[in-house]
Amino acid sequence: MLTETLKRVIRDVPDFPKPGIIFKDITPLLLDAELTRSIVDEMALIYKDSQLNAIAGIESRGFWFGIMLANKLDIPFIPIRKKGKLPYKTVSYAYDLEYGSAEIEMHEDAVQENWNVLIHDDLLATGGTAGAAAELVQMQKAKVSGFSFVVTLDFLHGEEMLRKYSENISSLVHF
Numbered sequence: 001m002l003t004e005t006l007k008r009v010i011r012d013v014p015d016f017p018k019p020g021i022i023f024k025d026i027t028p029l030l031l032d033a034e035l036t037r038s039i040v041d042e043m044a045l046i047y048k049d050s051q052l053n054a055i056a057g058i059e060s061r062g063f064w065f066g067i068m069l070a071n072k073l074d075i076p077f078i079p080i081r082k083k084g085k086l087p088y089k090t091v092s093y094a095y096d097l098e099y100g101s102a103e104i105e106m107h108e109d110a111v112q113e114n115w116n117v118l119i120h121d122d123l124l125a126t127g128g129t130a131g132a133a134a135e136l137v138q139m140q141k142a143k144v145s146g147f148s149f150v151v152t153l154d155f156l157h158g159e160e161m162l163r164k165y166s167e168n169i170s171s172l173v174h175f
Contacts, residue, residue, distance in 0.1 A: 002042055005035065006173040024151050024175060026122050030064065039065060039172065043148055044072045046170050052145055053115035054078050058133050061122035065150060069120060078110040080133050091139050095132040104132050111140040119144060123151040124171060127158030134165040151175065
């Protein structure tokens, strides 16, 4: 079963990025081409009938599977990056984190009005960054059709924060 394989392959890194945190490292998944294909295939099955117009992936780990999923579903991929990293005119959204603040951006012409956009990232923790991405999509008068993650850390309750944008929240593995 894919879930059990993911739990076995995802690496725990203690005390990263700061003491007391156990970081869920998905980079070992990328070392196995067959497993990577299985992950993308599973996500594509979830969203194949969702009438999506695009997938927005959050920098940087949201790019890894987000762009592969967009290609598999034959729809555009939209990068959402940290402020100052995109070369063209952007829209931005500032938000608070548990330890500070951040700002993300996307190109102003990346999302069309009334599009159905799936937001993808590698991991759902508190939901702050995914929620900020949802705000960017809505600023462009598009709809957040859902959220896709490889991993969800259930004990941080990030899904609760995202439900105001969409009830459609999927994750391949929960810790």
